[in-house]
Amino acid sequence: MVSRAPASPLTHFDAQGQAHMVDVGAKPATHRVAVAGGRIEMQPATLALIESGNAKKGDVLGIARLAGIMAAKKTSELIPLCHPLALSRVAIEFEASGADGSGATAVFCTATAETTGPTGVEMEALTAVQVALLTIYDMCKAADRGMTITGVRLLEKRGGKSGHFVAARA
Numbered sequence: 001m002v003s004r005a006p007a008s009p010l011t012h013f014d015a016q017g018q019a020h021m022v023d024v025g026a027k028p029a030t031h032r033v034a035v036a037g038g039r040i041e042m043q044p045a046t047l048a049l050i051e052s053g054n055a056k057k058g059d060v061l062g063i064a065r066l067a068g069i070m071a072a073k074k075t076s077e078l079i080p081l082c083h084p085l086a087l088s089r090v091a092i093e094f095e096a097s098g099a100d101g102s103g104a105t106a107v108f109c110t111a112t113a114e115t116t117g118p119t120g121v122e123m124e125a126l127t128a129v130q131v132a133l134l135t136i137y138d139m140c141k142a143a144d145r146g147m148t149i150t151g152v153r154l155l156e157k158r159g160g161k162s163g164h165f166v167a168a169r170a
Helices: 044-052 060-073 122-140
Strands: 030-042 087-097 105-117 148-158
Touching: 030 044, 030 122, 044 060, 044 087, 044 105, 044 122, 060 087, 060 105, 060 122, 087 122, 105 122, 122 148
Parallel strands: none
Antiparallel strands: 030 105, 030 148, 087 105
């Protein structure tokens, strides 16, 4: 006899508690947008290296931007239960921050993913941010192995049945 799991808000589990891909076939196609963000903290000298464009491996932010875009397009290959999506737009933006009150220097990354379809693009935006930040780490690790990726989260989501979401300020 199979025991039934209690009702759950977790949509990737069936009534028996087994993982499954959510059926979105009957959902209407709507315009959907997700914005995610995160940061990589580093030594001031590492940030100066990035900003000067003199990193050994080349244009750090340009390559990280391409890596983030490519990652968004590959999300369903990386996250087992994600649907493959026809993305209409992926944009990656970076903002360097000098020493703040805590003395940290960092590069902030924001990724925006868009599609028109039956399911959202949150995972694509989050994946884009993670991979873009990992690429910065990879390209600068010879200069600073102590970099820290932090604060990766969904900032905003529009479209679909659940409506508009905006994260509280961190």
